[in-house]
Amino acid sequence: MRTTDLQLASALGAWRRPGVALARALADAVGGAALDGRLRVGSPLPAERRAAAALGVSRGTLTAALDILRVEGWVDTRHGSGSTLRLPPEAAMRLAPVSAVGEDGAIDLRSAVPAAPHTAYQQALLRAAERSGPVLAESGETGPGLPALRSLIAGRYTEEGLVTRPEQILITSGARAALALLTAHLRPRAAAVEIPAYPAVLAGFRASGTRLAGFRVAADGWDLDQLHDAFRAAAGGVAYLVPDFQNPTGALMPDAARRTVARLAERYRVTVMADETMRDLDLRPAPSPLERIPRAVLVGSAAKTVWGGLRVGWIRGTAALVGELACHPLCEPLSAAPTQQLVAAELLRDPARVLDHRRTALRRQRDHLSGLLAGDSRWRFTVPPGGLALWLRLTDVRSDVVAAQSSAYGLELSPGQSFAADATCAHHLRLPYTSPITTLDRVAAVLDAACGGQGQGPRVPGPGR
Known part of the structure; x- marks a missing residue:
């Protein structure tokens, strides 16, 4: 059934975006409506002249938008038959889970997580099933991991310069x-930790009875004086850092600071655990190679680059340390299921297609949300070079108050206190940009209302809309 011109205009709604070319904004709106189900995939679009009139644009603008959609795979045009809306293969790699889109009426951004790349994941499942025979013939206990996956991950480190x-x-x-x-x-006995830091890691340290010594991280970098004091306080213990696109600030640790961390670790006999789960989410226009903290124990994961449901992570350390960990009583309970490891091996063997799509989408969404929030005196932020979220510093109001107000509008956010080992960051708010652009418009509107509605943000829609 053909989509009528009135149905098209209704589905797109207020699609124009300040500062964005009409053709680009219109193409984005059509793609977003297809993903959200507001436009039926497989249905022919209305004739160009009628569609242009219904949308209030020139026929040239509509033609330019259709050209963009054709290039990006959203529209199939056949001579004499018009244009038909479709989903490109990449669109199956939706970036945000349903909970972060608001499809059930509420938007939950308390977790900055991407959704699964559906097509790539399903294909990996099939390939993994075809290769599962030898694994299924074993006991199901993988010890330090399947040899093929360990070799694959070791090879990636070697390719990046860390043999x-x-x-x-x-x-x-x-x-x-x-x-x-x-x-x-x-x-x-003690751990040096960033402030702010990932709440689940802080909870894990506390549960083990580890004393926390914090040091500040802002969007513009690490406080090296505080870092020195924290390492001294944690002498003989550990340090937990996220040097690459730190969670939640998005900061990228300079090479000189990484070398300082290594020197302090050696001086105070601190084992550095460097969390690299955000490392692949590099959104810089011309990324340069990232150094690593010398002698650090590295922790990686497929959660942010592929999907949180792919429960596969890894530790890169000395062979002696890995051998000791493999003998620990918790190694087997904390290991990944062999079938999950097979899927991870398929996806990580050639991650470029998933990562390229994810970085492109994240970059556009980061820039869109940053543009919506820029120039407002009620908050300050630095556009991060990578990662999944903005780290807002609210000027007047506490973040827990804003989070409570936002919840009343159907938007769930994490206040800054939950990220701080010392319960500070009371005026900070983590704002993930993992949702589609149309959802980010609503997020900005809710934030505007939750902070008093004094800015120039769009009118906030009610919950469920």
């Missing part, structure tokens, strides 16, 4: 499992 052997890799059921295993093995 690594498979025996230096241990597979776990995610980054949190990796950190839990390291903490259980090392039994640190």
